[in-house]
Amino acid sequence: MKQSNKATMHRRLKCFITYIAPDKGKREAIERQSNEIRECIEKHSKEDGLTLLSKPYSGSFATKTGLKRSLQGNDEVEGQDIDLAFIMKDEDKNGDPLGCLVEDFVSYLKSRWPATDIGKSKSSAYINFSGTKLRFDVVPLIETKRKNIQKLIRTTGNERQSSVQRHADFITKRTGDSNQLKGVVKFNECVRLMKWWRYQRQTESNIFGNDEDDEKIPSFLLNLLCAHAYDEESVHETYADTLKKWFGFLAHVVRNRKRIVFDDFIKSHLINNSGLWQVIDPMDDSNNIVGHWKSDWIDELAEWLENGRDEIIRAIRYDEEGEDTKSLDCLVNLFGNSIKNHCK
Numbered sequence: 001m002k003q004s005n006k007a008t009m010h011r012r013l014k015c016f017i018t019y020i021a022p023d024k025g026k027r028e029a030i031e032r033q034s035n036e037i038r039e040c041i042e043k044h045s046k047e048d049g050l051t052l053l054s055k056p057y058s059g060s061f062a063t064k065t066g067l068k069r070s071l072q073g074n075d076e077v078e079g080q081d082i083d084l085a086f087i088m089k090d091e092d093k094n095g096d097p098l099g100c101l102v103e104d105f106v107s108y109l110k111s112r113w114p115a116t117d118i119g120k121s122k123s124s125a126y127i128n129f130s131g132t133k134l135r136f137d138v139v140p141l142i143e144t145k146r147k148n149i150q151k152l153i154r155t156t157g158n159e160r161q162s163s164v165q166r167h168a169d170f171i172t173k174r175t176g177d178s179n180q181l182k183g184v185v186k187f188n189e190c191v192r193l194m195k196w197w198r199y200q201r202q203t204e205s206n207i208f209g210n211d212e213d214d215e216k217i218p219s220f221l222l223n224l225l226c227a228h229a230y231d232e233e234s235v236h237e238t239y240a241d242t243l244k245k246w247f248g249f250l251a252h253v254v255r256n257r258k259r260i261v262f263d264d265f266i267k268s269h270l271i272n273n274s275g276l277w278q279v280i281d282p283m284d285d286s287n288n289i290v291g292h293w294k295s296d297w298i299d300e301l302a303e304w305l306e307n308g309r310d311e312i313i314r315a316i317r318y319d320e321e322g323e324d325t326k327s328l329d330c331l332v333n334l335f336g337n338s339i340k341n342h343c344k
Contacts (some may be wrong), residue, residue, distance in 0.1 A: 010240060012343045017189045021192065038055045041086055055086050065192055067080055086138065087143055122154040149166075171188065191222070201217075208297075221279060229249050244312045254277075274291060311333050
């Protein structure tokens with residue numbers, strides 16, 4: 001039985017989706033600080049003999065799948081990072097090929113903001129602005145001979161094929177398609193719900209966590225899982241019915257370690273079967289997102305999804321029976337106290 005779009009639970013989830021989206025009032029601050037970072041990187045890279053070709057937004061800011069910051073109660077959601085990509089010409093002024101630029105970008109940022117929290121990951125420099133509580137990940141990419149395809153060189157020396165535009169298109173196309181379907185459910189808003197749910201599960205996990213040095217379920221992996229669920233199950237008229245289908249479908253996929261691969265950009269795949277499970281980057285067949293995962297990691301994610309499926313089914317049943325409090329308790333188990341405190 002499908003849930004009515006007049007149901008209390010549907011109203012609560014619609015309200016919650018509005019709550020977990022980043023504050024629209026911060027957009028001015030994001031744009032201002034983005035421009036300051038872009039000016040900084042452009043100035044110093046030019047002084048170093050590098051050529052900056054473009055500087056687009058990427059990640060969750062570009063695809064509208066980011067979350068607001070919430071560190072209250074059992075919420076441990078750091079909020080949306082703003083990813084700024086810098087696509088560089090593949091050689092310097094002397095014609096020498098470029099290597100990893102992460103350390104260079106860190107030094108550029110420190111020269112402009114010496115007292116600010118600045119550091120690096122394997123793939124990017126980052127800067128945290130305490131005043132606006134915004135974090136920017138500054139990602140150096142190098143052009144290739146292929147149109148719209150860039151090379152990411154990590155601090156480890158590993159190289160990955162990437163594409164800022166195509167990774168964004170991968171998400172926004174599905175959001176656009178979902179907008180054409182009956183009902184109010186949008187793909188990108190479902191991704192937001194799944195990301196928030198991921199944070200709650202990591203809070204309770206003995207394997208994954210939300211602290212900086214903890215293992216995490218990467219947002220890129222979650223994007224791919226959601227895309228696979230959408231491709232196979234679509235979205236339904238309500239968020240509850242959509243989540244029920246997605247949780248059930250993905251629980252089966254992960255528990256049985258079924259390979260996930262997409263045909264958006266690569267039609268003929270050459271995939272290495274290494275690893276216990278394969279979730280393949282749509283832009284790079286050689287990049288298995290979960291290639292390093294251990295068996296208990298996969299089982300943990302499968303258990304989360306199975307529990308999510310069972311909890312959303314209970315919530316729907318209680319809602320249909322008029323047991324609003326019990327239905328809300330199930331939603332709290334899924335998404336934390338925020339849904340109770342902000343979406344009664």
